[in-house]
Amino acid sequence: MLKLPSHIAVLTSGGDAPGMNAAIRAVVRSAVYYGKKVSGVYNGYEGLIDGTFEELDSRSVKYILNHGGTFLKSARSQRFRTPEGRKQAHENLVKAGIDALIVIGGDGSFTGAKIFSEEFDFQVIGVPGTIDNDLYGTDFTIGFDTATNTAIECIDKIRDTASSHDRLFLVEVMGRDSGFIALRSAIAAGALEVIMPENSITYDQLYQAIERAGQNKKFSNIIVVAEGNKLGNIFEIADHLKAKFPHLDIKVTILGHLQRGGSPTVFDRVLASKLGVAAVEGLLIGRNKVMAGVMHNQVIYTPFEEAITRRAYINPELIRINKILTI
Ligand SMILES: Nc1ncnc2c1ncn2[C@@H]1O[C@H](COP(=O)(O)OP(=O)(O)O)[C@@H](O)[C@H]1O
Ligand SMILES: O=P(O)(O)OC[C@H]1O[C@](O)(COP(=O)(O)O)[C@@H](O)[C@@H]1O
Ligand SMILES: [Mg+2]
Numbered sequence: 001m002l003k004l005p006s007h008i009a010v011l012t013s014g015g016d017a018p019g020m021n022a023a024i025r026a027v028v029r030s031a032v033y034y035g036k037k038v039s040g041v042y043n044g045y046e047g048l049i050d051g052t053f054e055e056l057d058s059r060s061v062k063y064i065l066n067h068g069g070t071f072l073k074s075a076r077s078q079r080f081r082t083p084e085g086r087k088q089a090h091e092n093l094v095k096a097g098i099d100a101l102i103v104i105g106g107d108g109s110f111t112g113a114k115i116f117s118e119e120f121d122f123q124v125i126g127v128p129g130t131i132d133n134d135l136y137g138t139d140f141t142i143g144f145d146t147a148t149n150t151a152i153e154c155i156d157k158i159r160d161t162a163s164s165h166d167r168l169f170l171v172e173v174m175g176r177d178s179g180f181i182a183l184r185s186a187i188a189a190g191a192l193e194v195i196m197p198e199n200s201i202t203y204d205q206l207y208q209a210i211e212r213a214g215q216n217k218k219f220s221n222i223i224v225v226a227e228g229n230k231l232g233n234i235f236e237i238a239d240h241l242k243a244k245f246p247h248l249d250i251k252v253t254i255l256g257h258l259q260r261g262g263s264p265t266v267f268d269r270v271l272a273s274k275l276g277v278a279a280v281e282g283l284l285i286g287r288n289k290v291m292a293g294v295m296h297n298q299v300i301y302t303p304f305e306e307a308i309t310r311r312a313y314i315n316p317e318l319i320r321i322n323k324i325l326t327i
Helices: 020-033 044-050 083-095 107-120 144-165 180-189 203-215 234-244 256-260 266-284 304-309 316-325
Strands: 007-012 037-041 053-055 100-105 123-128 167-173 193-195 221-226 249-254 290-295 298-303
Touching: 007 020, 007 044, 020 037, 020 100, 020 266, 037 044, 044 083, 044 107, 083 107, 100 107, 100 266, 107 123, 107 304, 123 266, 123 304, 144 167, 144 180, 144 221, 144 249, 144 256, 144 266, 167 180, 167 234, 180 193, 180 221, 180 316, 193 203, 203 221, 203 234, 234 249, 266 290, 266 298, 290 304, 298 304
Parallel strands: 007 037, 007 100, 100 123, 123 290, 167 221, 167 249, 193 221
Antiparallel strands: 037 053, 290 298
């Protein structure tokens, strides 16, 4: 006989992402709507181990929908990687009368959630919150749209100075293992090239692109570089290009953590609202060890195992479009 939860805990884990607050709000409000108790856990898995829980009601989450970051704070927890840390976390949850957990985070957080759920037969559902968009089982992760909009705002500004001085800018965007932010930003900013983990672009190809731009009288150029690309560090790439094209004025800008901040876009607020409700409703129909996601505008639940191990593929159509438009 399926035992449904009566007291749900929610936490945010891994890199923060704009829209996480909107997701927490949706979890809290829908739990209250369905007559369940709900607690917030501070500092991700660290807070599970330290027992920093606080019972929340629908008013506890007022005025947070439009704020970036996460009011529950986030952490990367080494202790949760150990059996002792997870045992302590489980004891604290049981002591507080909590019988289900919603984890808002990325692939690492869901790996931890899966292990924990299996070890203690504890009901857990995940909500994809990461700017990287690198999870299988959802077309978009919470925070990705805001991060790419922020990146674009910055690249547009860089374009102004690039065009005033006929410069070539290399702009590094986030994405430790994936190029979703890079490719989308490149298309939206009209970048000459994109260097990301998913394309094995060579220096020869880069040289050709720059030479072609010169022949086509394109004097200001942007190359978007994903942090986790395979060609190398952005400064090394710049050095190669400077050696090959000594007459070009080449500059480097690293956008960094500003991509993780700011008020979430409408898209992220709506996505977070949908997925927060879907996570609670999933728990109430007995779903476990799954991530709530949206594919083709439909809410779906994907086993953690698949969400973590299957790769979220970059749409090759976007790569093709970018090639055509940078002529
Ligand atoms: N193999 C694992 N076992 C237990 N916990 C893990 C494991 N992998 C990740 N975690 C937990 O999830 C946290 C967040 O993972 P991380 O990869 O940093 O971020 P994200 O969830 O955004 O991908 C880690 O700090 C750790 O506490
Ligand atoms: O904030 P930190 O710890 O420097 O982490 C930076 C990393 O976090 C991210 O922004 C998001 O990664 P996760 O969602 O996996 O945490 C990566 O793109 C970036 O490499
Ligand atoms: Mg991750």
